[in-house]
Amino acid sequence: MAALSLPYQAAAAVALAAIGFVACLHLGMVFLHVAPSNTLTKQHGKAVDDWVLPEFEQNWKLFAPNPLQQNIAVQVRAEVEADGGRRITPWIDLSAEDGAAIRHNPLPSHVQQNELRRAWDFYANWHADDSQKGGLRARLSERYIRRIAMMRLENHQLGGRIERIQVRSSTRGVAAPPWSDEKIDTRPYYRELPWWTVTAADLPGGVSGGRAGEAAR
Structure with a gap:
């Protein structure tokens, strides 16, 4: 200078x-x-x-974080149309699929570790009460969950066009260690979301929702 x-x-x-x-x-x-x-x-x-928010969001806290007390799994099922009829698939555990991909993998991807978990946290935080459901971030979190569900279902051969999807969470308490006398309820508790009709906005690039196979026929 x-x-x-x-x-x-x-x-x-x-x-x-x-x-x-x-x-x-x-x-x-x-x-x-x-x-x-x-x-x-x-x-x-x-x-x-x-x-x-949202550009500089941090997913950590100073000092001692709260220890994990619950395991939360995100599951989805679909209503599929094929051969003139409709059927509902069994529940598909998306969190379990991520866990299987991470287990024994020395370099798991960021998507496998965080995409679904963070998306569900985003949705749950903005749907904790009725006053938030109409807000922009509440609608954005719902759209995010829907698109992730459709991307994950693309890897499953469901045998038809996906017309509707339903998402739920399964929450289980983390069991106490063997040396503890603490009694913890480890039964799963479910939060089921309403059925969502699949729209074009739910189909990101490369995702057909079963429509590609229908077009081929």
């Missing part, structure tokens, strides 16, 4: 100061986003979320 003329030195100093301010502001916002609840986040939580 010493080689610059005075006006350029002033402009460079202002630019560096602005960059430094934005960087410090960003680090502060991210810190508040991942920090435990405190006075600042209670008073300015909306401003923090508006800054961080």
